[in-house]
Amino acid sequence: MKNTADFLTMKKNNEKIAMITAYDFPTAKYVEEVKADLILVGDSLGMVALGYDSTIPVTMDDMIHHTKAVKRGAKDTFIVTDMPFMSYHVSFENTMENAKRIIQEAGANAVKVEGGGEVIPIIKKLTMAGVPVIGHLGLTPQSVGVIGGYKVQGRDAESANALIEEAKKIEAAGAFALVLECVPQEVAKKVSEVLAIPTIGIGAGLQTDGQVLVINDLLSYGVERVPKFVKKFANVGQVFVSGLQAYVDDVKKEAFPEQEHTYKMKEDQIEALYGGK
Ligand SMILES: Nc1nc(=O)c2c([nH]1)NC[C@@H]1CN(c3ccc(C(=O)N[C@@H](CCC(=O)O)C(=O)O)cc3)CN21
Ligand SMILES: CC(C)C(=O)C(=O)O
Ligand SMILES: [Mg+2]
Numbered sequence: 001m002k003n004t005a006d007f008l009t010m011k012k013n014n015e016k017i018a019m020i021t022a023y024d025f026p027t028a029k030y031v032e033e034v035k036a037d038l039i040l041v042g043d044s045l046g047m048v049a050l051g052y053d054s055t056i057p058v059t060m061d062d063m064i065h066h067t068k069a070v071k072r073g074a075k076d077t078f079i080v081t082d083m084p085f086m087s088y089h090v091s092f093e094n095t096m097e098n099a100k101r102i103i104q105e106a107g108a109n110a111v112k113v114e115g116g117g118e119v120i121p122i123i124k125k126l127t128m129a130g131v132p133v134i135g136h137l138g139l140t141p142q143s144v145g146v147i148g149g150y151k152v153q154g155r156d157a158e159s160a161n162a163l164i165e166e167a168k169k170i171e172a173a174g175a176f177a178l179v180l181e182c183v184p185q186e187v188a189k190k191v192s193e194v195l196a197i198p199t200i201g202i203g204a205g206l207q208t209d210g211q212v213l214v215i216n217d218l219l220s221y222g223v224e225r226v227p228k229f230v231k232k233f234a235n236v237g238q239v240f241v242s243g244l245q246a247y248v249d250d251v252k253k254e255a256f257p258e259q260e261h262t263y264k265m266k267e268d269q270i271e272a273l274y275g276g277k
Contacts, residue, residue, distance in 0.1 A: 001076050002037055004110070004132050004176040010037070010209070011198040017177075017210025019080075019200055020218070023049045023066045027215060028073030039074055040212060041067045041108065043082040043142070048216040048223060055141045058084040060098055067106035080134055081108040085142045088113050088122050095122055099131050112179065114140035116166030120173045127174030135170035137163055137191075138204065139182035150227070152203070154187045167191045167199075179212065180204040182229070203229030 010017055019038040022028040023045040031039050045066055046058035067081045081102045088095040102108045110132035113119050123133050138153045147153075154160040163183065170178055177198045180188050185205025192199040192208050201208030217226045221236040250256035265273065 001109075002078050007037070007177055007198050008196070011196075017198055017200060019210060019212035021045075021212070021215045022070050022074070023215075025069045025073040028070040028077075031215070032074040032077045036077065037210070038078045038080055039070060040112070041070050041079060041081040042112075042214065043084045044214050046084075048214060054144055056085050056145070060084060060087050060101065063087075064101055064106045067102065067108050071107040078110070079108045080110045080112050081106065082112050088119065092122075092125065096125070096129065099126050099129070103131055110134060110176070112136055114142050116163075116169065120169050123170060123173035123175050133173075133175045134177045134179060134200075135167070135175040136179040136181065137166055137170070137183075138180050138187075141181075150182070152182045152184065154183045160184070160187045160190070163187060164191055164194060167195055171195050171197050177210075180208060182227075203227060 007017060017037045019040055020031050020036045021040045021042045021044060022031045023041060028039060041063065043055040043058045043063065045062065046052040046055045049066070050058075050062070052058070063081055063084050067079065071079060083095075083098060083102070087098045099111050102111050111126065112134040113122060113126075114136040116135075116137060119135075123135060126133050139147070139150060141150065144150060154163045160183075164187070167178055175197060177200055178191070178195065180191060180199050180201045182203040183191075183201075185207060188199065188201050188204035189207035198209035200210040200212050202212050213230065214223075215221070216223045217230040218233045219236040220226075220232045220234065220238075221240070223237075226232075247256065
């Protein structure tokens with residue numbers, strides 16, 4: 001399994017970091033099989049695995065439940081779990097207790113927290129307590145209500161500069177990586193150049209130190225509309241539907257189960273059961 005120092009080395013060596021989300025046991029097994037560098041148990045699970053229309057309803061218990069399943073499927077991959085909405089804003093004690101559960105109870109290797117300014121002291125405290133932290137700037141979906149929609153962030157030089165300053169503070173606070181979501185490539189490039197820690201982009205262009213996508217988006221599984229930054233690498237939804245349709249059709253026309261899927265009694269027992277009839 002890679003560790004936080006390895007991700008720093010990868011950046012130095014210009015070796016790109018590939019991160020993929022996973023929310024359950026079988027998916028985690030596949031993600032480990034392709035040697036993704038990190039798995040993100042993202043709070044996006046609220047939208048793509050639980051059917052909510054934002055990440056706001058996702059709870060600590062949801063994150064623990066899904067992280068445990070992912071850990072069982074990917075014992076040898078570095079796992080990062082999102083701290084969900086309001087799980088790191090109520091109080092210092094509550095934040096530390098929540099991070100403790102994610103690491104100790106669920107088995108994640110690190111946590112991710114959204115935002116700059118106000119969460120800097122939290123990144124510092126978590127890091128000092130021995131919890132590896134990833135920051136997250138740009139579009140921060142837990143603030144969708146404040147932002148007013150899922151919009152590209154840092155489009156003008158002023159807000160871009162503000163974002164770059166936040167990124168530096170996140171690094172200084174001890175984060176070992178930074179997710180940049182939905183920012184122009186020029187902004188992501190500059191952040192990646194000024195930071196020593198790796199940047200992991202989603203909708204941030206090619207010049208970050210790594211990439212992350214939501215697995216349902218990249219496989220086209222259970223998602224209808226996807227953001228512009230998504231590339232469809234496979235059509236798993238289509239594979240699901242064709243397999244399920246074939247099953248339903250076979251059941252209806254008695255083409256399934258066949259003899260090879262069926263258990264049989266020995267002749268004498270059939271005789272005894274049916275009484276020769
Ligand atoms: N399936 C899924 N994929 C994600 O990447 C994702 C989630 N869910 N849920 C949590 C957040 C929300 N995200 C989103 C959702 C929508 C857009 C979107 O529609 N963006 C517009 C940009 C509009 C603009 O120009 O400002 C787009 O057209 O891509 C972006 C990120 C990213 N995260
Ligand atoms: C989109 C990524 C960065 C995320 O935070 C999530 O999956 O929840
Ligand atoms: Mg998230």
